[in-house]
Amino acid sequence: MADQLLSTISRKLRSLPASYVRPESQRPRLHEVISDAAIPTVDLGSPDQHQIVAQIADACTHYGFFQVVNHGVGNKSMRLMMEVAQEFFQLPAEEKAKLYSDDPAKKIRLSTSFNIRKETVRNWRDYLRLHCYPLEDFTPEWPSNPEVVSDYCKEVRGLGFRLLGLISLSLGLEEEYMVKVLGEQEQHMAINYYPKCPAPDLTYGLQAHTDPNALTILLQDHTVDGLQIRKDDKWIAVGSHPHSFIINIGDQLQALSNGRYKSVWHRAIVNANKDRMSVASFLCPSNRVLISPPEKLLSEAGRAMYKNYTYEEYYDRFWSRNLDDEHCLELFKNASSLESENQASSSSGGNQS
Ligand SMILES: O=C(O)CCC(=O)C(=O)O
Numbered sequence: 347m348a349d350q351l352l353s354t355i356s357r358k359l360r361s362l363p364a365s366y367v368r369p370e371s372q373r374p375r376l377h378e379v380i381s382d383a384a385i386p387t388v389d390l391g392s393p394d395q396h397q398i399v400a401q402i403a404d405a406c407t408h409y410g411f412f413q414v415v416n417h418g419v420g421n422k423s424m425r426l427m428m429e430v431a432q433e434f435f436q437l438p439a440e441e442k443a444k445l446y447s448d449d450p451a452k453k454i455r456l457s458t459s460f461n462i463r464k465e466t467v468r469n470w471r472d473y474l475r476l477h478c479y480p481l482e483d484f485t486p487e488w489p490s491n492p493e494v495v496s497d498y499c500k501e502v503r504g505l506g507f508r509l510l511g512l513i514s515l516s517l518g519l520e521e522e523y524m525v526k527v528l529g530e531q532e533q534h535m536a537i538n539y540y541p542k543c544p545a546p547d548l549t550y551g552l553q554a555h556t557d558p559n560a561l562t563i564l565l566q567d568h569t570v571d572g573l574q575i576r577k578d579d580k581w582i583a584v585g586s587h588p589h590s591f592i593i594n595i596g597d598q599l600q601a602l603s604n605g606r607y608k609s610v611w612h613r614a615i616v617n618a619n620k621d622r623m624s625v626a627s628f629l630c631p632s633n634r635v636l637i638s639p640p641e642k643l644l645s646e647a648g649r650a651m652y653k654n655y656t657y658e659e660y661y662d663r664f665w666s667r668n669l670d671d672e673h674c675l676e677l678f679k680n681a682s683s684l685e686s687e688n689q690a691s692s693s694s695g696g697n698q699s
């Protein structure tokens with residue numbers, strides 16, 4: 347299947363192959379996307395920690411996404427990471443073929459679309475997936491420039507842990523809470539390559555999904571937009587700014603906050619004029635960790651929104667579905683929260699979306 351990699355074949359394609367064309371009802375409807383809304387920006391260099399924490403609380407409650415600036419990761423490290431990512435997809439087809447795999451269990455692999463073993467329509471994306479923690483277990487097998495990538499991974503992990511501290515404080519918990527409860531966190535990276543596309547209105551780079559992990563730190567090529575998030579039943583385009591990261595809450599922080607913070611639907615669209623790259627770093631709970639919100643948040647809400655489960659159970663469930671099926675956390679909801687939601691929606695006349 348390595349001969350299906352878009353980075354190898356897309357230049358030769360004059361029109362979008364049928365395998366990428368979404369049925370009419372599932373297309374991105376790009377003319378309806380809100381382009382002038384901004385997600386919150388948090389300046390992590392500000393001396394006012396109270397303000398940072400308040401901004402994070404607001405962003406996680408209402409958007410599930412925010413942008414960070416003055417975050418402490420070096421500009422050079424970000425630039426080099428992006429260059430390594432770009433160079434990788436220019437490698438000769440034979441080199442890339444050696445890394446190709448569509449087995450989601452493989453820890454280092456190059457693939458295309460999302461999960462071609464399950465999906466019926468493809469995404470206009472290739473991606474290199476790397477496990478990154480502990481670094482020394484994986485760097486010897488990484489395909490290109492392990493020094494640059496490992497420096498970047500260390501810096502991003504530091505930023506992620508700082509953010510988990512701020513997120514804990516924003517929930518009224520002690521700063522170390524999330525880092526402690528998530529255990530020895532794994533770190534994964536998806537280097538996404540979205541070549542320019544002959545028919546961007548018929549397909550996606552990555553269709554709507556939520557991230558199954560705890561926290562995502564996204565580096566984007568700031569010259570090409572493509573990320574969109576769901577807010578108030580509309581898609582809004584997220585602009586990209588130099589030297590910033592886009593942060594989003596994954597499903598596990600939604601569960602650990604007992605539903606207070608949102609793991610929001612997002613998608614990547616493609617365009618006809620320019621290739622786009624993004625580098626997503628995912629912090630993931632240790633596999634055996636039991637995902638269960640703190641007593642404080644349970645007593646404030648009066649009930650547990652989700653059943654307790656291990657991350658391993660969750661992750662298996664996530665990959666056994668299609669990416670844009672219902673929110674995977676719905677499958678872990680407690681019966682009592684489902685009942686109260688049903689009551690609320692029948693008394694308000696049902697779902698208006
Ligand atoms: O490329 C993007 O902007 C989004 C990538 C993403 O959502 C992911 O890799 O989970």
Ligand SMILES: [Fe+2]
Nearest residue numbers: 555556557612
């Ligand atoms: Fe994502």
